[in-house]
Amino acid sequence: MKAIDVENLSRRFGKIEAVKEISFAIEEGEIFGFLGPNGAGKTTTINMLCTLLRPGGGSARVNGFDIVRQRSDVRRSIGLVFQQSTLDEQLSAEQNLRFHGYAYGVPAALREQRIHDLLTMVELYDRRQHKVRTFSGGMKRRLEIARGLLHLPRVLFLDEPTLGLDPQTRKHIWDYLHDLRQRENLTIFLTTHYMDEAENCGRIAVIDHGRIVAMDTPDGLKNAVGGDLVTFSTADAQAAAQFVREQYHVEPQIQDGQVRFHVTSGETFLPDFVREFPQRLLSVGLRRPTLEDVFLSLTGHEIRDSELDAKDLMRQHMQRWQR
């Protein structure tokens, strides 16, 4: 059985088509990531899969349960960490977890055992009686992850789990997630717009404007761009590009006076290239393509663009308020 099986799932809000006929399947035990800019439709997809939002079209099964007809079964079998905090800040860490245990009908002995184990795991056991109001952003996120796992879900959904956290805390959270997946044989579905974060996933679906534009392992995606990236500079970039085109049958790009092109297995290609190239080389570079390169070549725009837009909008709002 697939952990998650989605077929032609769609959803619109008025005129906006937030999610357009997406299909994918996730195996049990996978870490699967949705990578896309703000407004791509990531949260909308999660909301449909966790039964908070009715799909506009298509169907999906989570742990074998239909997300429209078997909502309670879906809910009981999944854990959720939303983009924005959903903790009760007036209650203590322990009270938040206990409430969750009651709400999901976890038997008392198991509940107390899980509360103890999970709080220890996310290193909040000493703070269990403190009100959540006094916690830092990273502590809250850790507590939410612990809460999402209390009722022994088989799939954990994480919507931008490290948004707004500093790099150190982000790494910390990822250590937990990898550890968890091994310990609890958990399937993890997460969304992110951080490229480096997507590297942690077994497989990635790249989503843009509500559509899945590519889906593969991080390495597979990078290979699909055309392998490793070779960059070099010489006195005459145009002539050099002409040489590359004729000799290796690839289409090079010239950017900032540098010639760039993709080759498969760059390590063995580079020595030959240096020997064969007729002019004097000023510099030569070789690097693996990043997911940034993948996103750019798939969508024609950088993921940062839209992120900046959102931040700018926010800043404008703030300024308007302060006036």
Next chain:
Amino acid sequence: MTEIWRGVWVVAYREILRFVGDRARFLSSFAMPLLFLIIFGAGFTRTIGALAQGVNYIQFMYPGIIAMTVLTSSLFAGMSVVADREFGFLKEILVAPIGRTGIVLGKAAGGSLVALIQALVMLVLAPILGVKLTPTLVLSLIPVVIILSLGLSSLGVLIASFMQSQQGFQLFVQILIFPLIFLAGVFFPVNNVPAWMEIISKVNPLTYGVDAIRQIFLGSAHGLGVTVFGHVMTVPSEMALVGVLGAFLLLGAVIVFNRQE
């Protein structure tokens, strides 16, 4: 069905937990009733004298003030729905396997319990005001307060379903509370007022809640009870009226909450 019951009790349990954990809210909820009791009581008791045999003004007003405490406290069950929406906790409740109906019933039940606690705390004033408390009085007060507050918390949740911000909710409820209280016979008997006011007061369901609580404290012999078409209302008939209306409000809240995304 078990899901609904589990929902009712976890949601209600959290309301109590939050109420108990928030001392400031607990104390401030008594500020207004006490203010009215002290200022109006001190101001009017001597001027007005006895309203009926053995009933002075402050003794007349006191049961009404308890009803007023129940009203404000219950309506604010809705406030917790709006606050949960604003702070995100509502999502945690909405995705739990407890169902929307359980959530609404739990909020209403929680609000009602909090109101009952506050009404009972108000009883400590009785000896100071010269009102005699008996076990029978307290025991008959409890169901009346529960019926009244269940209806009013349902109204609070119903209003909350249409409100996005706490400020919006607060403003709306404040505007609603004052006419409801002033035209419910809290401060003066509604039988002896201009006709327009009498009509409004007797249409106001809170009037019957106030009168029922007053009859429990002062008995029905004082002749200040609410009359409808010449009949003096009895506590059971008033409770039936308030209860039926409350049931409709609760049903309305359940339906509206279930429809929303």
